[in-house]
Amino acid sequence: MLPTTTYRTAAFVEAARQIGVELTVASEKPSALEATSLGGLTTLPLQDPQRAATEAFLFAKTYPIAAVAGVDDDTAIVAAVIAQRLGLKGNPVHAVQAARDKHQQRELLAKAGVPIPRFMLRRLDENPAEISKTVTYPCVVKPLRLSASRGVMRANNAQDFVKAQNRLNAIVCEPEASFLVEEFIPGYEVALEGLVVNRRLHVLAIFDKPDPLDGPFFEETIYLTPSTVPAGLQAAITQCAERAVRALGITEGPVHAELRYNENGPWLIELAARPIGGRCSAVLRFGDQKISLEEIILRHALGMALPPLQRERLAAGVMMIPIPGAGTLQEVRGVAEAKAVPLVEDVQITAHPGERLVPFPEGSRYPGFIFARGETPSAVEAALRAAHRKLSFTLLPPQPPASAAGPNPP
Amino acid sequence: MAATDVRITAEPIDTQRCKFVLSVPVLAGGVRRFTGADEAKGSPLAEAIFAIPGLGVTELIVSGNIVTVVKQSPAPWQAVGKPVGAAIRTALASDVPPVAVAPQPPGAVNDDALYEQVAQVFEEQVNPMVAKHGGRVELIDVQDAVVMLRMGGGCQGCGMADVTLRQGIEGMLSQLVPAVRGIVDITDHTSGSNPYFQASKK
Numbered sequence: 001m002l003p004t005t006t007y008r009t010a011a012f013v014e015a016a017r018q019i020g021v022e023l024t025v026a027s028e029k030p031s032a033l034e035a036t037s038l039g040g041l042t043t044l045p046l047q048d049p050q051r052a053a054t055e056a057f058l059f060a061k062t063y064p065i066a067a068v069a070g071v072d073d074d075t076a077i078v079a080a081v082i083a084q085r086l087g088l089k090g091n092p093v094h095a096v097q098a099a100r101d102k103h104q105q106r107e108l109l110a111k112a113g114v115p116i117p118r119f120m121l122r123r124l125d126e127n128p129a130e131i132s133k134t135v136t137y138p139c140v141v142k143p144l145r146l147s148a149s150r151g152v153m154r155a156n157n158a159q160d161f162v163k164a165q166n167r168l169n170a171i172v173c174e175p176e177a178s179f180l181v182e183e184f185i186p187g188y189e190v191a192l193e194g195l196v197v198n199r200r201l202h203v204l205a206i207f208d209k210p211d212p213l214d215g216p217f218f219e220e221t222i223y224l225t226p227s228t229v230p231a232g233l234q235a236a237i238t239q240c241a242e243r244a245v246r247a248l249g250i251t252e253g254p255v256h257a258e259l260r261y262n263e264n265g266p267w268l269i270e271l272a273a274r275p276i277g278g279r280c281s282a283v284l285r286f287g288d289q290k291i292s293l294e295e296i297i298l299r300h301a302l303g304m305a306l307p308p309l310q311r312e313r314l315a316a317g318v319m320m321i322p323i324p325g326a327g328t329l330q331e332v333r334g335v336a337e338a339k340a341v342p343l344v345e346d347v348q349i350t351a352h353p354g355e356r357l358v359p360f361p362e363g364s365r366y367p368g369f370i371f372a373r374g375e376t377p378s379a380v381e382a383a384l385r386a387a388h389r390k391l392s393f394t395l396l397p398p399q400p401p402a403s404a405a406g407p408n409p410p
Numbered sequence: 411m412a413a414t415d416v417r418i419t420a421e422p423i424d425t426q427r428c429k430f431v432l433s434v435p436v437l438a439g440g441v442r443r444f445t446g447a448d449e450a451k452g453s454p455l456a457e458a459i460f461a462i463p464g465l466g467v468t469e470l471i472v473s474g475n476i477v478t479v480v481k482q483s484p485a486p487w488q489a490v491g492k493p494v495g496a497a498i499r500t501a502l503a504s505d506v507p508p509v510a511v512a513p514q515p516p517g518a519v520n521d522d523a524l525y526e527q528v529a530q531v532f533e534e535q536v537n538p539m540v541a542k543h544g545g546r547v548e549l550i551d552v553q554d555a556v557v558m559l560r561m562g563g564g565c566q567g568c569g570m571a572d573v574t575l576r577q578g579i580e581g582m583l584s585q586l587v588p589a590v591r592g593i594v595d596i597t598d599h600t601s602g603s604n605p606y607f608q609a610s611k612k
Binding site: 038040290336340343349353355 | 573
């Protein structure tokens with residue numbers, strides 16, 4: 001299932017071609033060529049998993065389905081519901097729903113004794129000044145269902161908290177929605193990419209995040225693998241993620257976890273029943289054949305033999321290019337120079353001219369990605385930063401709201 | 411213009427494929443695709459690129475001022491881009507046209523006939539449908555039964571362009587023009603300014 005907003009289309013289509021399987025792409029909006037595709041394209045109401053499963057069931061009577069895979073938080077749920085309906089391999093629906101809902105996830109993790117930040121659930125229509133009196137600072141304000149750190153803010157005191165809740169209210173636009181207030185965990189953050197096979201977590205990669213993620217917002221930048229975290233600590237991080245997988249009841253498929261560690265050991269910040277997002281998976285290659293993460297996911301879903309889940313020897317990294325400011329993108333310069341930086345494999349600008357760029361926490365769409373590969377993580381990191389310095393973004397400033405532009409005409 | 415004055419910009423597509431964009435055209439009209447050193451004979455530019463030691467070139471596509479190189483070598487493009495650039499400059503410096511017009515071997519697939527059939531499919535079926543999304547698909551050429559196309563409008567830079575290409579156009583051509591062996595998309599998707607679907611999720 002490839003929603004029209006995903007970055008993963010090319011990677012999954014290519015993976016299916018590599019394996020040589022017939023692919024049906026399901027999206028929430030119709031492709032222009034769906035009517036002629038003979039089962040290659042279909043539209044499903046991805047926002048309604050039960051209805052999507054019913055439609056997939058009918059579709060499968062004409063075009064039998066051997067496996068189903070989602071690519072993001074929402075389609076992971078749809079995939080689980082369809083798999084259950086069609087009797088295919090997949091996660092229990094309750095497990096992916098729990099992974100999708102940050103509060104439900106924390107409840108289950110806490111119950112299982114997985115180390116997580118202290119948290120409480122609040123509603124956006126509650127009085128922020130009243131809530132702020134009950135909070136221990138610093139804390140993190142977090143929406144329940146937005147992804148890519150959108151709407152996530154740190155508050156160091158009551159004044160910050162009130163501002164953050166009001167800002168989150170404007171982002172979510174659902175006054176009755178709930179949100180999380182959780183303890184800020186200081187420490188070094190890593191991401192763990194894994195594949196769960198028959199309830200067992202196989203670690204595919206642990207990524208270091210060398211840029212501090214201390215707030216006030218939590219925009220990601222660089223991911224580097226292999227991790228330089230000491231082996232013993234990596235084992236503890238893996239163990240923490242394994243406990244989270246068990247606690248949520250995830251039995252099959254890709255997982256992506258964010259963890260922090262400090263003097264008290266690892267802390268599970270988030271775990272999602274989906275692969276790494278954006279175009280970041282391009283840095284992962286496995287075995288001698290340099291198989292992609294997407295191919296591993298499809299092979300696993302189809303019950304095909306898996307290659308050794310050992311990442312290649314070289315270090316690799318990706319930079320999610322920081323949003324350069326608010327405004328309308330006019331031009332990006334220096335792409336060729338950035339691509340020419342040694343160890344840099346590619347620079348992909350995904351924002352298009354004329355696109356409105358919105359910084360965190362309101363926005364979350366990175367303008368592009370830089371990829372590098374080399375002998376050591378530090379060399380890769382240096383290459384990513386050098387390439388980023390070559391880029392310059394020209395933005396037109398955001399238009400002021402009409403009411404601020406001057407008095408209303410008579 | 412001297413070959414040394416020609417500007418060449420490398421634009422890697424992925425680790426295997428890279429576009430070299432020249433400031434001058436090397437093939438006026440049409441596209442030529444080479445899949446081996448034997449086919450490259452008579453085209454100095456292709457001969458020189460296939461002869462680069464250790465690069466393991468498996469395919470070369472030349473269209474206007476764009477030279478697309480497909481290699482087997484795991485070496486990064488920034489390491490092997492210079493020899494490719496040097497090979498291009500050497501070919502441009504010679505008196506012979508850098509890329510010869512494709513010969514039509516006896517008994518080979520008639521690309522001209524295929525072109526007509528594919529053009530008809532594009533005109534009568536593909537384009538009326540993608541036009542609903544503000545898109546268009548332009549047939550550039552057919553070489554050795556491989557279709558070269560370029561996407562425009564809402565298709566250029568669209569997040570679902572690969573789906574349109576592989577699940578839509580490729581499927582249609584396999585039904586309607588089964589002699590087609592493959593499709594190469596030569597679109598510069600990064601320049602699309604009005605894509606119909608846009609990736610936005612992390």
